Amino acid sequence: MNILVVLRMIPDSAGELQLAEDGRGIDREWLDFQLNDFDDHALEEAILLKEGSGATVTAVAIGEGANRVLQMAAARGADEVIALQTEDDAMISSRTIAATIAATARAKSADLVLCGVQSTEDVFGQLAPYVGALLDWPHVSGTNRVLPDGAGLRVTQERGAGVAVTYEMALPAVLGVQTASKAPRYVSGSKLREASKTPIGRATLEPSGFERSAEIRELRLPTQGGSGEDLGNDAENVADRLVAILAANGLARK
Amino acid sequence: MTGWRARHYVSALANAPKVARFDQPLRRLEGVATAIGLHRKMLRKPLAGVLHAIIFISFFVLFTATIEAFGSRLFPGFSLALVGGETWIAGLQDFFAVLMLIGVGLALYQRYVLRPARFKGSSGSDAAIIYVLIVLIVGSLLFEAAARILGGADGSWRPVASWLAGLLGRIGVPAQETQEICYWLHVGAILAFLVYIPGSKHRHMFLAAPNIYFRNLEPRGAAPAVPRDRENPGVDKLAEFDWKQQLDLLSCTECGRCQAVCPAYAAGLPLSPKMLITDMRDALAAGPSALPLVGGVISEATLWACTTCRACMEECPVEIEHLPKIIDMRRHLVDEGRVSPGLQDALSNLTRLGNSMGKPSKMRARWTRELGFPVKDARSEPVDVLWFVGDYASYDPRVQEITRKVAELLNAAGVDFGILFDAERNSGNDVRRAGEEGLFETLAQSNIDAIGECTFNRIMTTDPHSLNALKNDYRHFGAAFEVLHYTALLAELIQAGKLDLAPVDGGKVTYHDPCYLGRYNGGFDAPRDLIRAAGYTLHDMPRCRENSFCCGAGGGRIWQSDDGVAERPSENRIREALSLGDIDYFVVACPKDKVMYTAAIDALGVADKLKVLDIAELLVPRPTRDTAPEAAGVDII
Ligand code: SF4
């Protein structure tokens, strides 16, 4: 099995988001970037498959800080790591990423593509279906367990209300991973240091071939409406204020 | 036979990895002399110390009797009579035989009547056997002398034996036979004792002195580095420990002093530093087995329970080093990725962002915004004092207030200081002690590089943990900085008349010595001087200074869950403070402590009785024309 894993770098949501000057994107210059959590699970699932059935794992990372994350992927067991060269300071649409991933999958003769089910820059989870469509491979998103099964896979998908569905899937396939079968492992600093010598391959973005169908007109940060009140972070004052507010609204008596 | 029984240990030590412990012989000997000659640590527990000293001295005096017993039969004509064997030596033997019995009596009283909890888990049979053997040896010695006196020997130097001879005479036992029986009883008991020692905790009679001699003379705050020739960062087999670490295992006396002071043990966690040592010792004695060391002989939960407070090592009378072993075994777990979810989160955040909270570096210096004056960027202009702020002091909203207070005090004293802003990383102190050596190296190197870019005279830290890393651990990379804690700098400023305080008529307070300021780096007095200078009366808790009781947060514990904790160490500590009576404030000098102890006070529901204050919050500068508090908000620099 040849597995291709997609690792997307996304803005750290703990940072302060500010709008770019044109008001159509966020100002990425001062942001810290981190690996999309779901992609981290996709990587773990790939490594678990490798450990379970001897696959080779190629990791492709996109965005600022890709090299650091690729070293981590190598330390965890990825056989080959590739950084996609991108323009810094710009968000790349899932459609463009998908075109590049599909091309890479063909070039590497991959028979399984794994990516996170969504990311903060792909909240609708479009990447996996796009890749599936471009390659004309079957696709399942929202997986929480993937096991090797003969020549194919047994894939469990999470549905609502605790319902889970298990598929038998033939390869090649594309999966959007929700959670890996086991939580992502910790890689020690010494292993990271060792992996920092791993050669990192480079690749460039493929044009998606699609016409742009829509454009962002305006982006807005959440505004503080009149309905919220910041009570600060001093526990005692907060407690007093809360009690007072509840009492004032007739929800509690002092 | 004694040698045969010790053969496993000898070969284990001979094949163990090397470690340099042969330097500075004089300093080493001096340590042995105070530890053994003066029983320095032993006497911290007065009863145990005194009874041990009695048995110890009596043993040496009575050794002359052993020489006589063996010499007289092996070499006919041998006698100590020439040097006083029948006069003053006989007198001493007579006297110390009784003293020895008193010592054993006290030991029996301690072990079976007082029954201190520290003996829990120690070998009861080892203790019982030694009492029986000593009583046999000393009893037979006395009765042999008595029988000799009965047979007509001079008893004027042996009053006790003479008195016994009187008794024997009254019962009418035959002198010659009794003497002979007692002699063989005596010799037999001694031989049994000798054979028995190597397999028992009484090995310490031979190993205590060498173990103390070969103790670690490095600064207390420097965690041992990973030896260069070791293949993996951690240790997973006893044989991978160097010979001194293995000698430690053999030297344990099972006294349990370490267990009695251990905060993890007190909290009900599955860690007793004593049993950590004895479990490994028993595994060493048993030889190779299928059970792995880490996760087998020593469980993972045991290893993660340690706060690295160092109380056990401070207390151990034979200088056993618990922490290097714990850290080495943690290194193995980390290398294998076997860490708890909480620890994994913290370490991943530290890897990614350089702080355990997962906050962006750019927010590190945010606390300065609410100051009434700008703080210098030490990376772009020279400063006198480079302030290494630390994670909690930078990011935790509850601690930021204290951080600003410290900044205001420095400002009031006219100190030229600056910080590293977003170039600062976690110091790595607790990362290293959690066993994450690789990440520690990355963090340390990053800080050393950032500090190297700055021009300054001294470094000040808020956090004792950072203090320890910068001062001790960073030497590993050849970085020698002059580092001091803010309490030391503030005390110095007051001394020099640069910081003028307006002392209040403060009430009674108590002070908690942070492990990494006190026990590790000897910073006991500056905080106390500051408390007094601020106008408060200090009332120390019973466990203070070297004996301070850890808050429970160190060594990476703060990043782990409280699962299995019966009583949090911080709550134990607050109860100790409450037991002092009318104390107004529980004063701390470590950012983590403000968080830990405020939580403990809330959990105990005693917020109306006690309040946690950082030392910086006690200090009020005397208002002057240009630094009056009203002037806050105006640029002063
Ligand atoms: S360092 Fe502290 S917590 Fe760890 S074993 Fe020793 S006494 Fe216990």
Ligand code: SF4
């Ligand atoms: S390690 Fe030291 S303090 Fe602990 S039981 Fe052994 S000898 Fe006593």
